[in-house]
Amino acid sequence: MTAKREYDTPGIILAAIFILLAGIFLNESRNLTDSDSYVFPVAICTAMIVFSIIFIVWNLLKPHPDREATLVPGSTPRRVGLVALMMISALIMPYVGFLPAGIGVFAALMVLAMYEPWTWKRAANYALICVAIVTGFYVIFDIVFLVPLPEIPF
Amino acid sequence: MLDILSHLGVGFLNCFQPVNLIFLFVGIVVGLLVGVLPGLTLVMGVILVLPFTYAMDVTPAIVLLTAMYVSGTYGGAPTSILFRIPGEPIHVPLLWDGYAMAKQGQAAKALGWTICAALVGGLFSAVIMVTLSEPVAKFALTFSTPEYFAIVLFGLTSVVSLGGGSLTNALISLFFGLLIATVGVDATYGTPRFAFGSPILMDGIEFLTVMVGAYGVGEVLTRLGEGFTTVPVETVGAMKTRMPSFKEAWGIWMTFARSSILGTVIGIVPGAGATIASFVTYGVEAQYGKRKEEMGNGIPEGIVAPQAAATASVGGALIPLLTLGIPGSGATAVILGAFLLHGIQPGPQIFITSTAMVYTVFASMFLGIILMSVVGYIAIKPLVKILDFPESVVSTFIMLLCFIGAFSIRNSISDLWLMVAFGVVGYVFEKIKFPIAPMVLGTILGPLAESSFMTTMISFQNDWTIFFSRPISGIVMVLTVIALILPLMKKYRKIRHMKKAT
Numbered sequence: 013m014t015a016k017r018e019y020d021t022p023g024i025i026l027a028a029i030f031i032l033l034a035g036i037f038l039n040e041s042r043n044l045t046d047s048d049s050y051v052f053p054v055a056i057c058t059a060m061i062v063f064s065i066i067f068i069v070w071n072l073l074k075p076h077p078d079r080e081a082t083l084v085p086g087s088t089p090r091r092v093g094l095v096a097l098m099m100i101s102a103l104i105m106p107y108v109g110f111l112p113a114g115i116g117v118f119a120a121l122m123v124l125a126m127y128e129p130w131t132w133k134r135a136a137n138y139a140l141i142c143v144a145i146v147t148g149f150y151v152i153f154d155i156v157f158l159v160p161l162p163e164i165p166f
Numbered sequence: 167m168l169d170i171l172s173h174l175g176v177g178f179l180n181c182f183q184p185v186n187l188i189f190l191f192v193g194i195v196v197g198l199l200v201g202v203l204p205g206l207t208l209v210m211g212v213i214l215v216l217p218f219t220y221a222m223d224v225t226p227a228i229v230l231l232t233a234m235y236v237s238g239t240y241g242g243a244p245t246s247i248l249f250r251i252p253g254e255p256i257h258v259p260l261l262w263d264g265y266a267m268a269k270q271g272q273a274a275k276a277l278g279w280t281i282c283a284a285l286v287g288g289l290f291s292a293v294i295m296v297t298l299s300e301p302v303a304k305f306a307l308t309f310s311t312p313e314y315f316a317i318v319l320f321g322l323t324s325v326v327s328l329g330g331g332s333l334t335n336a337l338i339s340l341f342f343g344l345l346i347a348t349v350g351v352d353a354t355y356g357t358p359r360f361a362f363g364s365p366i367l368m369d370g371i372e373f374l375t376v377m378v379g380a381y382g383v384g385e386v387l388t389r390l391g392e393g394f395t396t397v398p399v400e401t402v403g404a405m406k407t408r409m410p411s412f413k414e415a416w417g418i419w420m421t422f423a424r425s426s427i428l429g430t431v432i433g434i435v436p437g438a439g440a441t442i443a444s445f446v447t448y449g450v451e452a453q454y455g456k457r458k459e460e461m462g463n464g465i466p467e468g469i470v471a472p473q474a475a476a477t478a479s480v481g482g483a484l485i486p487l488l489t490l491g492i493p494g495s496g497a498t499a500v501i502l503g504a505f506l507l508h509g510i511q512p513g514p515q516i517f518i519t520s521t522a523m524v525y526t527v528f529a530s531m532f533l534g535i536i537l538m539s540v541v542g543y544i545a546i547k548p549l550v551k552i553l554d555f556p557e558s559v560v561s562t563f564i565m566l567l568c569f570i571g572a573f574s575i576r577n578s579i580s581d582l583w584l585m586v587a588f589g590v591v592g593y594v595f596e597k598i599k600f601p602i603a604p605m606v607l608g609t610i611l612g613p614l615a616e617s618s619f620m621t622t623m624i625s626f627q628n629d630w631t632i633f634f635s636r637p638i639s640g641i642v643m644v645l646t647v648i649a650l651i652l653p654l655m656k657k658y659r660k661i662r663h664m665k666k667a668t
Contacts, residue, residue, distance in 0.1 A: 022598040023335070030338055037345060040360055049357040051623075052616040053348040060341035067334045090390045094565075095590060098383070101569070102582035114569075118562055125390055125558035141559055149566060157221035159574045 020071045027064040034060040093124050109164035110154070114146040170300055177525030180225070181533055189226040190530050193233025194538050200234065201241015201257075202549055203560065208238035208256070208440070209496030210381045214564060216374070216500055216507075217571040224508035225523045229530040231504055232484070235497045236288060236531065237538040239440050239476040243280040244542075244550055247469075248273055255441045256476045259448035263461065263468025270464050274408040277546065279469045281539050282410055283422070287474030288535035290426035291433065291481025296528050302489040303514040311625065312632050315618040316642035318611050321492045322604075323649045333653055335600045343608020344615070346371050353613055354620045366580040373609040374503050374575050375584045380602045381496070382568035383589025386561050388596055407543050410466070421451060421467045422474055429475030433482020439495035443479040444472035481531060488512050488524060492611070496603055499610050507575075 034057040041050040041057070101117040119142045128134075153159040180186060193215075200211030212234055219227035239256055246257040247264035260280065267276040309317075322340060349360045350370020361367040415422070425447040432443040451471040452461040461468050484501075486492045491513035493499040505512050516524055542549070572585035595602050626632045634640045 020598070022594075023600070026594065026598060026600065027338065030342060033342075034345070037348075037360060040362065044357055044359060046352070046355040046357040048620065049352045049355045049359060052619065053345065053359065056341050056344045056348065060338060060345065063334055063337045063341065067338060070334065091387050091593070094383075094387060094390055095586060098565070098569075098582070098586045098589070102579055102586065105582070106579055114566065118566060121562040121565055122558050125561045127558070138559070142562075145563060145566065149570060153217070153570055153574065157218070157574075159217075159220065159570070160577050161570075161573070162579070 024068050024071055027067045030064045031061050034058075034064070090124055094121065097121060097124065105162045110161035111146065111150050111164060113162075114150070115143060118142045118146050170296060173521055173525040174296060174529060176522060177527075177529035178533075180522060180526040181229070181529040185223075185226050186229050186526065186530065189222070189230040190233050190534055191537065193230040194237045194534055194541055197234035197237030198241040198538070198541060198545075198549055201238045201243075202245055203555075206560070206564070207381070207385070207496075208235065209377075209500065210385055210564075211238060212497050212500040213374075213377055213381055214567040214571065216504060217567065217574045219504050220507065220574050224505070224510055224520075225526050227504050227508065228501065228523070228527050229534075231497075231501050232480075232527055232530060233534040233538075235501070236477065236480050236534045237541075238497075239288075239480060240280070240284045240473070240538055240542055241549075243284075243473060244277060244546055247276045247280065248550065256444050256472075259444050259472035260469060262448070263464050263466075266462065266464030267466075267469070268464075272464070274406040275410065275466075276464075276469055277407040278409040279466045280473050281407065281542050282415060283425070283470040283473035284477040284542070285535060285539045286422050287426045287429055287476070287478035288480065288538075289532065290474075291430040291478035292528070292531040292535060293481075294430050295481035295485055295531065299485055299489050299524075299528075300517055302485060303517040306489055306514040309514075309638065310636075311618045311622040312636050312639040313642070315615060315622055316633055316639035316646070317490060317492060318615045318618060320642050320646045320649065321486070321494065322607060322611055322615070323646050332599070333650075333657070336604045339595065339600050339602070340604035340608045343376075343605035344612040345608075346376060346605075347373070347609045347612025348616070353617050366583060369576070369578075369580075371584060371609070372575050372581065373499075373606065374507075375572050375581045376588050376609045377496075377500065377503070377606050378568050378572045379585040379588025380592030380595070380606060382564060382571070383585060384592025384596055384602070386564055386568075387589060387593040389557070389561055407546055409543075414466070418456075418467055418470060421455060421470050424450065424454075425471045425474040426478045429478030430482040432475065433479030433494070434485050435482075435494065439483060439497070440476040440479045443475040447471045447475035477535070484527075484531075488516065488527075489514060491614070493607070496606065499606060502610065 037053060038057045041053050044050045097117055097120055101113050105113040119139070122138055122142060150161065154161045181190065196215060197208075197211065200206050200208060212231055215231065215234060219230060222230075242257040243260055243264070246261040247268050250261055250265045264276045264280065267273070349367050351358050351368075358368060428447050428450060429440075429443040432446060433439070448461075448468065448471050451467055452458055455461065455467050455471075457465055457467055483494050483498050486494050487498045487502060491502070491511060493502045502512060510516060510520060510523075568585060568589075569582065572581045573579070575581055591605075592602055594600075595605070622632060623630070632639070633643050
């Protein structure tokens with residue numbers, strides 16, 4: 013029985029993205045005002061393109077029969093949700109301040125990360141934990157360590 | 167030597183100052199907790215604690231992080247032995263004999279051997295670190311830019327070649343990291359580069375943002391998608407630790423010695439951290455040990471070898487960091503970041519400019535290892551109980567720390583965007599088997615590599631052969647080439663072997 017030929021498609025796509033990225037950087041380096049400033053980046057971009065091409069060619073010519081070519085299964089909506097939440101919090105934090113944004117995002121993240129069934133007791137406990145942790149962090153960093161976390165604007 | 171001892175004495179006195187002692191204790195406890203929690207790696211733990219050090223003086227900050235680094239190499243041992251749950255990859259070899267011993271009803275003894283191994287390995291490497299660091303730093307003072315470039319290059323390639331997996335993947339990851347490091351203002355000529363008109367990129371990309379994103383957010387993304395498993399910890403009530411007698415320990419002194427030496431040496435090599443040390447020494451013990459046939463059946467040698475080496479690697483890894491300013495592992499990269507945040511560039515000069523701080527850190531290693539053993543011995547029950555903590559809270563807690571960590575680096579919301587972006591990059595890398603470590607080390611060492619390369623080119627009229635014609639840089643360059651070729655040869659041999667077998 014012969015093993016099924018599997019291409020490392022995600023890897024090939026990533027390598028292609030790297031080639032594109034290095035190309036963009038190479039193109040941009042032509043606009044640099046100091047000619048010596050591009051020596052190092054050009055060398056890196058060239059090396060990145062070369063190794064990405066090697067990666068693609070190697071994978072196309074010699075597909076690995078035993079290679080896990082697909083992403084590990086899991087809850088994609090939760091992952092996307094996490095990224096979206098992080099972006100939303102970065103967006104709103106300057107306008108609403110660290111404390112409200114932090115509590116909101118922390119609560120939403122706990123809901124997102126919860127794999128066990130919710131009960132009233134658990135929900136109340138988690139809400140308390142959420143407020144306590146975010147407030148604790150705010151006190152430690154903003155008041156004790158004097159890190160200027162975004163303030164409530166009103 | 168007397169100088170070193172007197173500096174160390176002062177270091178011990180500094181260490182006993184309440185603030186240093188408190189942070190040493192906190193570092194030990196947090197490191198142990200990080201080690202216990204599966205999925206929360208040592209590097210990630212050190213990254214997450216980093217924001218707390220921003221407002222501290224440099225000495226307690228470094229004491230805290232190194233204490234975490236030391237105790238993190240032990241933290242996962244109890245769960246590995248008792249429940250077959252290695253909190254860290256470091257502790258995978260430990261469960262082969264540790265868990266087997268626990269199953270034979272000797273869990274208390276297995277835990278005792280682990281503490282004993284961590285104590286001996288850690289103290290041995292601390293002695294080596296203190297003895298070697300100053301002479302190495304003095305030697306490094308004679309280095310010029312070609313030597314520095316050669317050493318940085320060696321550090322980068324070693325990380326790539328020792329990182330395991332595909333060499334091509336690792337090289338691509340490394341070049342991506344180096345490319346990230348070129349964004350912002352060029353340090354040599356002051357030219358703005360690759361900002362693409364974006365104010366976020368104009369100030370460059372902080373390597374700490376890359377680390378927090380790739381390791382922290384990336385890890386939470388992975389855990390979040392895959393779901394969490396609650397670990398049954400019913401046997402907590404029966405947990406005890408029994409230290410081996412001196413006679414028993416002396417009976418396997420060769421294992422202690424061999425593993426401590428190997429662990430320290432592996433720690434010194436850039437890219438090879440505690441995990442490689444623990445796997446390699448277990449392999450060496452299985453090949454050359456007195457009871458090699460019994461390895462895996464629950465013998466003390468199988469516990470002592472990986473644990474002694476893992477803890478010994480810490481002292482080794484701190485030598486290149488402090489003497490050359492080159493981090494060889496993820497955890498030392500974060501410690502380097504803490505130094506830089508406090509305006510101190512590790513390297514040979516700090517042995518002259520910050521002698522007291524360096525020796526306080528050295529002294530804290532000795533105290534930390536002893537303290538870790540005591541805490542590990544006493545607090546085994548509460549330590550293991552940590553596994554009961556709800557995962558959703560742990561993950562959210564990590565995210566909050568990532569958030570504050572990334573923000574506090576430059577007090578900039580832009581860094582939050584970059585952190586999220588690198589979180590996605592870290593997750594994608596992890597999933598499609600591109601190693602993250604070379605990328606991170608590329609972003610750290612990139613500016614140093616570029617500035618030493620460009621300064622050499624300016625000083626030696628663009629003569630690139632200078633890297634090979636000067637004795638020290640020439641030797642290091644040859645080592646660099648060997649470090650790149652060796653894994654290729656190994657792979658070639660493996661393929662030939664497989665072809666022959668089929």
